[in-house]
Amino acid sequence: MILYIKKTNIILSTGMTVLVSQVNRLRKMNKPLVGVGCASTGDTSAALSAYCAAAGIPSIVFLPANKISMAQLVQPIANGAFVLSMDTDFDGCMKLIREITSELPIYLANSLNSLRLEGQKTAAIEILQQFDWEVPDWVIIPGGNLGNIYAFYKGFKMCEELGLVDRIPRLVCAQAANANPLYLNYKSGWKNFTPVKATTTFASAIQIGDPVSIDRAVYALKNSDGIVEEATEEELMDEMAAADATGMFVCPHTGVALVALRKLRERGVIGRSDRTVVVSTAHGLKFSQAKIDYHSKAIEGMGCKFANPPVEVKAEYGAVMDVLTKYLSNVS
Numbered sequence: 001m002i003l004y005i006k007k008t009n010i011i012l013s014t015g016m017t018v019l020v021s022q023v024n025r026l027r028k029m030n031k032p033l034v035g036v037g038c039a040s041t042g043d044t045s046a047a048l049s050a051y052c053a054a055a056g057i058p059s060i061v062f063l064p065a066n067k068i069s070m071a072q073l074v075q076p077i078a079n080g081a082f083v084l085s086m087d088t089d090f091d092g093c094m095k096l097i098r099e100i101t102s103e104l105p106i107y108l109a110n111s112l113n114s115l116r117l118e119g120q121k122t123a124a125i126e127i128l129q130q131f132d133w134e135v136p137d138w139v140i141i142p143g144g145n146l147g148n149i150y151a152f153y154k155g156f157k158m159c160e161e162l163g164l165v166d167r168i169p170r171l172v173c174a175q176a177a178n179a180n181p182l183y184l185n186y187k188s189g190w191k192n193f194t195p196v197k198a199t200t201t202f203a204s205a206i207q208i209g210d211p212v213s214i215d216r217a218v219y220a221l222k223n224s225d226g227i228v229e230e231a232t233e234e235e236l237m238d239e240m241a242a243a244d245a246t247g248m249f250v251c252p253h254t255g256v257a258l259v260a261l262r263k264l265r266e267r268g269v270i271g272r273s274d275r276t277v278v279v280s281t282a283h284g285l286k287f288s289q290a291k292i293d294y295h296s297k298a299i300e301g302m303g304c305k306f307a308n309p310p311v312e313v314k315a316e317y318g319a320v321m322d323v324l325t326k327y328l329s330n331v332s
């Protein structure tokens, strides 16, 4: 089997490389598959188009117009995908691609496809390997369409069943408060799931109100003594900025997961010495505009308490000396 592994700066690439490799094999066996398609909030489409381009397979992506960052939009465009930008949200795109792929010989690449999950579960194995097969106490994962939370569970469970480890970590799924159907379901004691209308969030890749992997996610959380947390827009942007200020450069979804970590630590659920892994799902550079808006304090209704705007100063010795002296007197 040929695996098309390339860097796309997205965690779910491990699942897409497995799926595209299988489609490639099926096409070589003359199966009538004209291409691979997905609905996306910007990351899945990037991974799909990259691996399909490498394999010479047409890729078709359905994107919600004006709801993903420019950097996310340009990835499938540059990789030669057939990009349909639609006047709907992700859930609308998802519904449409499911209907279309049931009519046309286009292989559906969203995470309801188990090939994706088989690839994505390897992230759990990597975590264990990097911890020298010592199981972390917690793994916190941002959640939108909810394939990842199940894939991590599957990976950890497989390692337990193989006897590589003797337990699995407790999983935490972190959602944006503006797109929180799983959180609401968890808070209701896992009563009947109700989709929500997801509203705009800086964590745009998880702006999903009707996740396709809801049942699998609930299963994973119930079987890992899991927790669901949520983050408001202000919380997630502040947490992202705070993480960046330590030398990282994280995406807003990682900000959501870090808010969950902070809240669970503050409540004493996650203990001081618990080993906790926070999964970062995409590269922060794909969300530069959100960071620029935050640091310019240009976000309406948001305090942006960690904003670090550039200082405009005349290109003159005296002026530069003044601002620098003032700055240096405030830093230790």
Ligand SMILES: N[C@@H](CCOP(=O)(O)O)C(=O)O
Residues within 6 Å of the ligand: 012, 039, 040, 041, 042, 043, 044, 045, 109, 110, 111, 112, 144, 145, 146, 147, 148, 205, 206
């Ligand atoms: N966040 C995803 C949404 C699609 O989810 P998937 O789990 O079906 O791949 C994206 O970036 O497109």
